[in-house]
Amino acid sequence: MSKIHTILLLFITMLPVAANADTKYTLEKKDGKYVCQGSAACGNNDKSTFGSAVLWALEQTGDINENKTYDALKMQLHARPMISAGEEARRSYTFNLTLQVKKGTLTFLIDKIRCVPKGFLGGFTTVNFDKINLEKKPGQQEFIDEFATLCDIFAQRMVESIMANDVPMGNWEAIIQKQVIKGMNENECILAMGKPERITQNSQRTQWLYASGAIVVFEKGIVTAVVK
Numbered sequence: 594m595s596k597i598h599t600i601l602l603l604f605i606t607m608l609p610v611a612a613n614a615d616t617k618y619t620l621e622k623k624d625g626k627y628v629c630q631g632s633a634a635c636g637n638n639d640k641s642t643f644g645s646a647v648l649w650a651l652e653q654t655g656d657i658n659e660n661k662t663y664d665a666l667k668m669q670l671h672a673r674p675m676i677s678a679g680e681e682a683r684r685s686y687t688f689n690l691t692l693q694v695k696k697g698t699l700t701f702l703i704d705k706i707r708c709v710p711k712g713f714l715g716g717f718t719t720v721n722f723d724k725i726n727l728e729k730k731p732g733q734q735e736f737i738d739e740f741a742t743l744c745d746i747f748a749q750r751m752v753e754s755i756m757a758n759d760v761p762m763g764n765w766e767a768i769i770q771k772q773v774i775k776g777m778n779e780n781e782c783i784l785a786m787g788k789p790e791r792i793t794q795n796s797q798r799t800q801w802l803y804a805s806g807a808i809v810v811f812e813k814g815i816v817t818a819v820v821k
Contacts, residue, residue: 618748620741627722627737629703629744633752635694637759643668643694644760647784649751665769665784668694676743677711685709686740699755703744708736773809777816782809 618631635642647663650672663670670692677685689705706722722740725733760780767774768785777785782801789801789809798817801809810818 616749616752618745620737620744625723626704627706627725629741629748630701631748631752632698632700633756635697635699636756638762639668639694639697640762640765641760642699642755643670644762644780644784645758646670646692646694646699646755648758648760648780649754651783651788665765674747675709676747678739678743683711684736685711686743688744699752701748701751703748706740708740773807773816773819775816775818779811779814782811782816 618629620627620629622628637645643665647670650663650670653674670690672690672692673687674690675685675687685708687707687709688703691702691704693700708720708722710719720733720736722737725737727734761778762768762781762784764774764777764781764785767777768781771785773782773785786803786807786809790804791802793800793802797812799811801811803809806821808820809816810820
């Protein structure tokens with residue numbers, strides 16, 4: 594089976610909020626590298642949860658031409674989010690995010706973390722967390738502490754958002770093959786082909802137009818025709 598590829602970069606501004614006391618995702622140092630990982634039982638079936646995870650990722654930006662990949666066969670998603678403490682923050686943090694749904698469980702791993710200055714006022718160069726040496730530069734503990742808080746909030750919101758949605762998936766084999774077929778709903782179409790470049794509609798039908806030239810026709814939210 595072939596992989597499904599959609600390109601996306603997540604830009605998420607995390608405003609300071611109180612973390613959920615019941616669930617805490619901790620930043621840890623393992624084998625010299627900083628990581629945060631966690632898991633949650635799927636409230637729905639695996640396909641529905643993975644579909645919700647991909648749709649959550651796609652909703653973080655309106656641009657479909659940036660960097661992200663997902664594999665519907667393995668139910669695995671990779672992204673490179675960017676988070677910060679707010680629009681006025683002097684720095685942001687980027688990291689690798691790997692999500693997987695398997696045997697009724699959603700798991701995630703955050704690693705390869707970097708602290709990036711914003712503009713010319715950041716006052717420092719990019720800091721790779723895996724190369725931090727606190728004995729030589731104890732001041733970088735500030736970056737670790739701030740990211741630990743932001744990462745916990747990010748992970749909580751991510752898991753809550755994914756689990757809150759029940760995404761029906763009745764055409765999984767077609768999605769794996771990157772094929773849009775009649776009878777699909779809009780979410781299934783997005784998982785198979787990504788978001789369209791343009792949408793047109795009238796009182797009877799909606800058309801999704803893709804850069805490849807493909808046109809998907811919907812009536813009442815269901816695919817009725819595919820023109821390639």
